[in-house]
Amino acid sequence: MLSSEILIRVTYSDTDQMGYMHHSNYLKYYENARWELFRSIGMPYSGLEEDNLILPVVEASVKFLRPAFYDQQIRIVTTLKSLKGARITFSCLAMNNAGDILNEAGITVACVKKSSGRACLPPKRLITILNDCINKQ
């Protein structure tokens, strides 16, 4: 299983006048966590993009279970779920320090050639690494 954890702290500009962290920020947090997972397997996203690959989000299904608040530390856990053709799917969790799940999401990105905008298979090295991780689950 390929999984990674990052800790983020909710910033003041992430809050809204409801006093909650604005819900759109989860997609940013999950993106940051996703590329930390890629960094952990030696494939930083910046390198992929230099190799003419982008990985835009094509699907996101998000459940907002509890609000997050200013200055709170949040643990983001990202797990690779599947690799199908050009699509890579992750499951994402956001937890507070007490271990309560604040948010959970499934996020799918597609491999796209930066120059052409067309979907493509992931680079072989990424396929190998990702398949190895999925098979070990």
Next chain:
Amino acid sequence: MLSSEILIRVTYSDTDQMGYMHHSNYLKYYENARWELFRSIGMPYSGLEEDNLILPVVEASVKFLRPAFYDQQIRIVTTLKSLKGARITFSCLAMNNAGDILNEAGITVACVKKSSGRACLPPKRLITILNDCINKQ
């Protein structure tokens, strides 16, 4: 059917280095569109919040079908789908000028007492208006 349309223009700060509008912005656009729909039925969100009601997003399911680009005009269509207990669900569409669907989403908000943070039924007037609209669909 209760439905509303707004036109937004993708700003420079909404873009990322992929050259796309960053995907997290759709949640912001849909939020803006949702409160314009509420304004159109005489219940601006600011008034609800003054009456101790907040409507945080509790679920969002989003499909990113085509990228959106800087300076593009995007039509956001929001339709009320259902009202069940404390939860109100909307379907959302984002279209370019050619009518291509760029993004579609189902978004559910919950009625919550601002002071206590607890789920509650929507105010009667809102229930009446929303049910009238749903029944006319």
Next chain:
Amino acid sequence: MLSSEILIRVTYSDTDQMGYMHHSNYLKYYENARWELFRSIGMPYSGLEEDNLILPVVEASVKFLRPAFYDQQIRIVTTLKSLKGARITFSCLAMNNAGDILNEAGITVACVKKSSGRACLPPKRLITILNDCINKQ
């Protein structure tokens, strides 16, 4: 004098838990207003960028005089002040509906070749238009 006005509405995601529009948004509003001014003289920013020119902000001096609030309509007035070498300076004002000034700023952008990242003179057509406008002041 080259000047333009746009109306923006403070969105929910622009607010923070202080209940104010978060101060960083003024730089975004002024950017949007600046490119609307450029659009009004037939030089949309997207076209400049296609011609290998970018106009990053190099200096900003901002006074936050009064808070802005959710759902408030704000009038942004942008005026071209000077063109010196690669640098173009604007003065910016943000006003509420009562005409109170909420914010004022001086913002300077530099002309930079997108491909090289080096400062350059503005395109001749832009110099001509801008100088005409400055001379008429």
Next chain:
Amino acid sequence: MLSSEILIRVTYSDTDQMGYMHHSNYLKYYENARWELFRSIGMPYSGLEEDNLILPVVEASVKFLRPAFYDQQIRIVTTLKSLKGARITFSCLAMNNAGDILNEAGITVACVKKSSGRACLPPKRLITILNDCINKQ
């Protein structure tokens, strides 16, 4: 001298299609760094706000010297400069790993009663701590 340093990493959503970190983010980074400085003297901003104090930015003067890029680590150095009446001024620097200054700013916040929106003197404990630090400079 009261000074603090934080390290931030430029996220993907912080970039724009110019390929630069969007300039508005510096105000967010400096805000985060400012409250880390306050945390370091035992006065976390969240506690001040619970005590009915907010510290909105009233003036910012920013020089953008070099662009910042995706995934870059940036060191933010915040130094307390002065305390005059309700106003507290900080000087802020952003540096890359090579020590090049990317951005420098002077930022002034005002002490304001959250309930009334009126300027006020800082709490005595904060005045004492801040004056001690300024006198040691």
